[in-house]
Amino acid sequence: MSALDELRGLRRGGAQVRKRDNRAAFWFLAPWFAGLLLVTVGPVLASFGLGFTRYNLIQPPRLIGFDNFARILSDTRLHNALRVTFTYVLVSVPLQLACALGVALLLNRGLRGLAFYRSAFYLPSLLGSSVAIAVLWTQVFGTEGLVNRVLGFFGVEGKGWISDPDTALSTLIVLNVWTFGSPMIIFLAGLRQIPEVYYEAAAIDGAGRWSRFWRITLPLLSPILFFNLVLQIIHAFQSFTQAFVVSGGTGGPSDSTMFYTLYLYQQGFSRFDMGYASALAWFLLLIIAAFTAINFWAAKFWVFYDD
Amino acid sequence: MTTERLSRLAKHAGLVLIGFVMLYPVLWMVVSSLRPGDEIFRSPGLILDSLQTENYTEGWNALTPSFGTYLLNSAILVLGCIVGNLVSCSMAAYAFARLQFTGKRWWFGIMLGTIMLPIHVIIVPQYVLFSNIGWVNTFLPLIVPKILATDAFFVFLMVQFIRGLPRELDEAARIDGCGHPRIFLRIVLPLMKPALAATTIFTFIWTWNDFFSQLIYLTDPEMYTVPVALRSFVDSTVATSWGSQFAMSVVSLLPIFLAFLIGQRYLVQGIATTGGK
Numbered sequence: 001m002s003a004l005d006e007l008r009g010l011r012r013g014g015a016q017v018r019k020r021d022n023r024a025a026f027w028f029l030a031p032w033f034a035g036l037l038l039v040t041v042g043p044v045l046a047s048f049g050l051g052f053t054r055y056n057l058i059q060p061p062r063l064i065g066f067d068n069f070a071r072i073l074s075d076t077r078l079h080n081a082l083r084v085t086f087t088y089v090l091v092s093v094p095l096q097l098a099c100a101l102g103v104a105l106l107l108n109r110g111l112r113g114l115a116f117y118r119s120a121f122y123l124p125s126l127l128g129s130s131v132a133i134a135v136l137w138t139q140v141f142g143t144e145g146l147v148n149r150v151l152g153f154f155g156v157e158g159k160g161w162i163s164d165p166d167t168a169l170s171t172l173i174v175l176n177v178w179t180f181g182s183p184m185i186i187f188l189a190g191l192r193q194i195p196e197v198y199y200e201a202a203a204i205d206g207a208g209r210w211s212r213f214w215r216i217t218l219p220l221l222s223p224i225l226f227f228n229l230v231l232q233i234i235h236a237f238q239s240f241t242q243a244f245v246v247s248g249g250t251g252g253p254s255d256s257t258m259f260y261t262l263y264l265y266q267q268g269f270s271r272f273d274m275g276y277a278s279a280l281a282w283f284l285l286l287i288i289a290a291f292t293a294i295n296f297w298a299a300k301f302w303v304f305y306d307d
Numbered sequence: 308m309t310t311e312r313l314s315r316l317a318k319h320a321g322l323v324l325i326g327f328v329m330l331y332p333v334l335w336m337v338v339s340s341l342r343p344g345d346e347i348f349r350s351p352g353l354i355l356d357s358l359q360t361e362n363y364t365e366g367w368n369a370l371t372p373s374f375g376t377y378l379l380n381s382a383i384l385v386l387g388c389i390v391g392n393l394v395s396c397s398m399a400a401y402a403f404a405r406l407q408f409t410g411k412r413w414w415f416g417i418m419l420g421t422i423m424l425p426i427h428v429i430i431v432p433q434y435v436l437f438s439n440i441g442w443v444n445t446f447l448p449l450i451v452p453k454i455l456a457t458d459a460f461f462v463f464l465m466v467q468f469i470r471g472l473p474r475e476l477d478e479a480a481r482i483d484g485c486g487h488p489r490i491f492l493r494i495v496l497p498l499m500k501p502a503l504a505a506t507t508i509f510t511f512i513w514t515w516n517d518f519f520s521q522l523i524y525l526t527d528p529e530m531y532t533v534p535v536a537l538r539s540f541v542d543s544t545v546a547t548s549w550g551s552q553f554a555m556s557v558v559s560l561l562p563i564f565l566a567f568l569i570g571q572r573y574l575v576q577g578i579a580t581t582g583g584k
Contacts, residue, residue, distance in 0.1 A: 006419055006463075024487040025408035032399040032418070032462070035455025039433065040421050046432035057438065103325065106318060113319075119571055120326040126567055126574075127333065130516045131534040132556035135541055136336050139549055146335060149351035178329060182578060189579035231423075238425045241518040245538055261427050261519075268431050269523055281428045288425060 004227050044285070050278035057272055068279035078280070080255050081263040084169060088259065089236040092176040097228055100180040104187035105217070118188065122181035133175070134245035138162060141171045162246055165256035172242050172257060183228040190224035191217070219304040226303045230295050237288050240265070260284055333560075340557050344550035363558070366551035370540055372529060374555060377536040380525075381515060384446050384532055388514045389507050391453030392461050396506065397499070399456045400465030401491045405477065421459045426520060434523060444527045449520060453510075461506045464577055468502035469495060505577030508570035512563050533559045 026033075036042070051068050053061035072078060107117055127133050140146040141161035148158025161167045198216050207215065218225075240261040243251065251258030251266070264284065268277030338353050339346075340362050367374045402408070403415055437448040456462060476498075477490045485493070496503075518534045525535055537559050541552055567574070 020408055021406040021487065022408045025402045025406040028398045028402035028406065031395040031454060032456035035452060035457040039452040039455055039457045040424060040429060043429035043432040047428065050432060057435065106322060117322050117326065118575065120330060123567060124329055126512055126563055127560060130560060130563070131518055131537045132559045135537065135552055135556045136332055140332050146332060146351055185575055185578045234423050238427060245541065248542060264427055274431055274435060278431045281431055284425065285428045
């Protein structure tokens with residue numbers, strides 16, 4: 001069903017070849033091959049090379065050995081960016097998936113108005129990555145923003161949520177949780193695959209709601225949960241727009257919204273330090289690959305495949 | 308009976324409440340954009356006393372060129388990306404779904420891997436390449452990658468869809484003497500309309516929203532797209548007028564909302580069958 005299942009299948013080996021259509025395949029794939037060379041895998045390899053140079057786009061690149069990579073180890077602003085990014089990923093993704101699963105469970109099983117609810121909850125995940133919503137967030141969590149107005153009704157003293165370094169990141173976490181609609185739809189599709197007879201059998205055996213959830217729903221949904229987890233983590237690592245707009249491009253206040261991607265952008269496209277930015281890009285790739293690998297490894301212990 | 312009805316009622320009440328809280332800020336932004344500027348800070352409610360459109364005229368003309376140019380630029384860019392994705396991804400998908408060729412499993416694995424490749428990892432050398440051939444401040448660095456099927460998500464979506472089509476149709480056509488190009492154009496392509504629709508709408512929304520790459524490649528105000536222009540507008544007015552910022556934000560979200568209304572069936576199907584992004 002998902003891209004991840006496909007990858008699992010590849011490892012197991014696929015069908016054997018009957019007759020080859022190499023020539024036709026070459027022409028059908030020609031644009032894709034060109035893209036691979038020029039736009040995706042080619043640049044990944046090139047950025048590895050650039051990582052060993054000092055390059056500002058004007059003078060030709062100059063080899064400087066491992067300097068850029070050594071700089072990664074000693075760059076304290078980068079270490080702060082890593083801390084901010086990890087916090088963001090590790091807090092917002094579980095919260096987002098918990099909301100997605102929770103609402104999907106509420107929506108499951110022939111609820112009236114399902115299509116309407118589904119659309120209403122899905123809409124934010126289409127809007128969430130836009131500049132416009134980031135502008136809205138800046139107002140809503142600002143000193144005189146909507147949140148403080150509502151708190152004022154209840155007599156609670158508000159504050160500038162975005163201008164305070166202690167809470168600025170939380171507002172972005174809230175924004176990411178707000179976009180739970182897209183994993184929710186995947187959960188809904190997964191829930192529909194679970195055969196009703198399992199629940200009927202469990203009901204006959206006297207299983208309550210909780211044990212039905214823990215013993216049937218969750219195990220059978222675990223491949224979908226795994227899929228959502230892997231993708232949303234990768235996705236969250238790449239967040240950029242919201243932090244950029246909310247902080248006016250600075251990652252402030254006091255670097256509290258300095259996402260890794262934002263730092264990379266500043267190094268590469270404000271300071272035009274292309275060599276260091278390339279090294280940072282590779283480091284990001286390694287981090288995401290490591291997270292994904294850990295996820296796949298941990299999956300052995302909790303993901304249940306019915307096949 | 309009654310307890311069951313009660314719990315169903317509670318469920319609906321809960322869902323409506325969650326939905327209302329979630330969508331409230333967006334609704335409030337729309338309403339506030341129609342209020343006089345100084346009222347925005349005072350009114351957390353959704354009731355309009357009078358309809359003011361001055362925020363829209365003010366925001367529309369705040370930058371030079373006006374917002375119409377940015378909307379047009381975004382529209383051109385989106386159209387190019389849609390055409391690119393439809394043509395190149397469907398071709399690649401046909402090959403992966405229907406053709407047998409050397410190293411197919413490897414290539415397919417690489418294709419799936421690129422779905423998860425972050426743009427930030429490739430943007431620097433890509434920028435170096437495109438700036439050296441003079442493509443900065445054109446739409447080419449944003450459109451050409453789509454023509455080269457680099458949105459692997461859509462290749463995968465279409466592969467899934469083609470696999471679901473009955474093979475008997477292509478085999479019958481082959482017996483009638485059709486080659487692959489003709490099978491693709493005459494049989495597979497017309498049958499995969501739902502997948503093409505999903506690709507069109509997703510490409511529309513994602514390209515319209517995409518900020519990172521447009522920010523990097525488009526630095527000349529004449530070439531600004533909506534998100535880049537909106538950000539530059541917000542930066543230039545630093546908190547002076549929420550009204551006009553909200554108004555232009557609403558303008559920028561309207562096309563997405565319309566695309567969502569028209570295409571939500573395909574969006575939901577597309578996410579559910581591929582696992583989404």
